[in-house]
Amino acid sequence: MPYLSRIRINPLRAQSRKLLASPRAMHAAVQGGLPGPPEQERTLWRLDADNPHRPLLFVLTTGKPDWTHLVEQAGWPGADGEHYAVRDYAPLLRQLATGRSFAFRLTANPVQNTNRPDKPTPRQQERIEAGDRRSFRLGHRTATAQLNWFLTRTARWGFDIPTAPSLDGTHDTDNQPPRDIRIITRQRRSFGKGPLTPKETHVVMHAVTFEGRLRITDPALLTERLLAGIGPTKAYGCGLLTLAPLPERA
Structure with missing residues (x-):
C-alpha cells in the first residue's frame, strides 16, 4: 500500500543544512525512515523550497514509514504542530478517471540520449576514440x-496539458496557444555517489520543477507514473509527480 508523506524541515539546524545541500545525504535520510532493506523499498522524494524558511520534503513509499529521526535531526522536535503527515495514497489513485483535471507538480531531470555530444568531456572523448557505441545521456540545459x-x-x-486560460488570444512562437x-x-547539481567517488563518476543533474494543470487520458498509465516516477535520478529527488484536485468545471 503506497503512502505519501510531508515532512517539515528546519533550515537553521546543522543537519538540515547538510540534507538541503546534498541529494545523496537526503536520499540516505529518506531510506532511514523505512523499516525494510533499502533494496526492497521503492521510494520517490522531492524537496519543495518555495519558502526557504519552511522547506517541505515529500516522500512516496510502498510501506508505512516513520520520520521521527528526521524530526529529531532536522525539524522542530519540541515545537507544537504537525511535524510530519503520512497519508494513504490509495484514495487519490481511486479518483483518477479519463478527462479529469488536476493541478500537478513534478521535479524531473530532463535528458536526451546522443552518440555525439557537442562538447564531450575528457571521459566521453575517451569512449568515442575507443569506439564505444553506447549512447551518452545528457541533460537538457535550456x-x-x-x-x-x-x-x-x-x-x-x-x-496531456490543456491550453492555458487566456483572455487575449496570445500564442507561443510556433503559433500555438500556450499550455x-x-x-x-x-x-x-553535481555531486559524488560516495565520499571516495572519482570525479568522472559524479552525478550531474539538471533538476527542473514543473507545475500546472494536467488532464488524464489514460488512468492506468498515470497510476504507473505516479508510483514509479518520471525520468532518471529518482534516488536524488527527481521523478515524484504529485496531484491536487481542482474544482470540476460545469
Whole structure:
C-alpha cells in the first residue's frame, strides 16, 4: 500500500543544512525512515523550497514509514504542530478517471540520449576514440528544451496539458496557444555517489520543477507514473509527480 508523506524541515539546524545541500545525504535520510532493506523499498522524494524558511520534503513509499529521526535531526522536535503527515495514497489513485483535471507538480531531470555530444568531456572523448557505441545521456540545459522534453512525453505518461486560460488570444512562437504549465525552478547539481567517488563518476543533474494543470487520458498509465516516477535520478529527488484536485468545471 503506497503512502505519501510531508515532512517539515528546519533550515537553521546543522543537519538540515547538510540534507538541503546534498541529494545523496537526503536520499540516505529518506531510506532511514523505512523499516525494510533499502533494496526492497521503492521510494520517490522531492524537496519543495518555495519558502526557504519552511522547506517541505515529500516522500512516496510502498510501506508505512516513520520520520521521527528526521524530526529529531532536522525539524522542530519540541515545537507544537504537525511535524510530519503520512497519508494513504490509495484514495487519490481511486479518483483518477479519463478527462479529469488536476493541478500537478513534478521535479524531473530532463535528458536526451546522443552518440555525439557537442562538447564531450575528457571521459566521453575517451569512449568515442575507443569506439564505444553506447549512447551518452545528457541533460537538457535550456528552459525551452526542458519544457519540450516534458510536453513531448505526456502521452506516454497518461495525460496531456490543456491550453492555458487566456483572455487575449496570445500564442507561443510556433503559433500555438500556450499550455497550462510553467517552470518554477531550474538547478544544475553535481555531486559524488560516495565520499571516495572519482570525479568522472559524479552525478550531474539538471533538476527542473514543473507545475500546472494536467488532464488524464489514460488512468492506468498515470497510476504507473505516479508510483514509479518520471525520468532518471529518482534516488536524488527527481521523478515524484504529485496531484491536487481542482474544482470540476460545469
